[in-house]
Amino acid sequence: MPVTTQAERRELRSAVRDFLESVYPPLSSETRVGAGDKLDDATWARVSGEIGLPGLVVPVSEGGQDLGVTEAAVVLEETARVLFAQPFLSSSVLATIAIKESGEGAAFLSRLASGSLIATLCLDDDPDMPVTATRVDTRWQLNGAKELVLDATLAGSFVVSVALDGETALLLVDADQVTIEPYEGIDLTRTIARVRFDAAPAIRLGGDQTELVARLGHLGAVAASAELTGLADRAMTMAVEYAQTRVQFGRPIGSFQAVKHLCADMLTIVESSRAATAAAAASADDRPDELAVTAAIAKAWTSEQCPLATELLIQILGGTGYTWEHPAHLLLRRARTLAVTFGDAADHRERLAELLAAR
Structure with a gap:
């Protein structure tokens, strides 16, 4: 991971701010309310293709920029300033880091870097339905529910934490295998949801991920x-x-x-x-x-x-x-x-x- 200087981070901030202001509509209730309910394909394509934000923390070998959390924090400030309703925080930062550091997610990183795959992280169990994992032949199945999942309606995959035999596992589940129940929250620009798993097939990422x-x-x-x-x-x-x-x-x-x-x-x-x-x-x-x-x-x-x-x-x-x-x-x-x-x-x-x- 390359080390950036303060001057380089200022340049990154300026470049991201200028780009977002040029491609994203002016900040208003009309342009932001409900904007997080679905993916803005045109904007996401430009963010991915012209400035490469989805690949910010992805290794260069997988088509990314191989930057760190320090640089991601700079970009997150700028996306928040315009109330960016696309899945940078959920997918390009948290889910991407989870998959990258799991040790077995290399096959997904190039798709995350290009923006063609959107993933989100599921960490918080529903206390009434904690997620469990069961081995079925060579696959895993998940049952239960996760709360407070960011950008669930935009995601194509879910990275799910599960307590398993005294360890903590991370498993990857496709969006078409889950039920998404959005909350009616006060933030009108981003979707937060409960995600339910009913015998959902999953791929385990690595071993103990506690x-x-x-x-x-x-x-x-x-x-x-x-x-x-x-x-x-x-x-x-x-x-x-x-x-x-x-x-x-x-x-x-x-x-x-x-x-x-x-x-x-x-x-x-x-x-x-x-x-x-x-x-x-x-x-x-x-x-x-x-x-x-x-x-x-x-x-x-x-x-x-x-x-x-x-x-x-x-x-x-x-x-x-x-x-x-x-x-x-x-x-x-x-x-x-x-x-x-x-x-x-x-x-x-x-x-x-x-x-x-x-x-």
């Missing part, structure tokens, strides 16, 4: 933190732009100290969240022993602070921010949902306390 599944949970927290940071950054940008142009009492509202303080608070949220997320991403790439701690720090912070930034945007916008037509509510909805995805702030504070106490 450590990898734990790592994937931490990586999910890092990825969600990166998206939360991107949402906060977009909220700050929109707030500052509005404060510079909205005139009250004969002057821009941005000239009033109270509004300046709100914008400064948003900048503090963005920069601190970016720093915490970058540290966690760097741990994932270079210091895996520190990942559990740094991921918990990042997610505990961003889950609490970044939704606040979207709330401050609505406060600065005033009545305009409460309308359906303005996209501010979409940023808030995505932020509130991400705040509890892969664990909320309380979960990660408790985890952090346990990790530090055990040292």
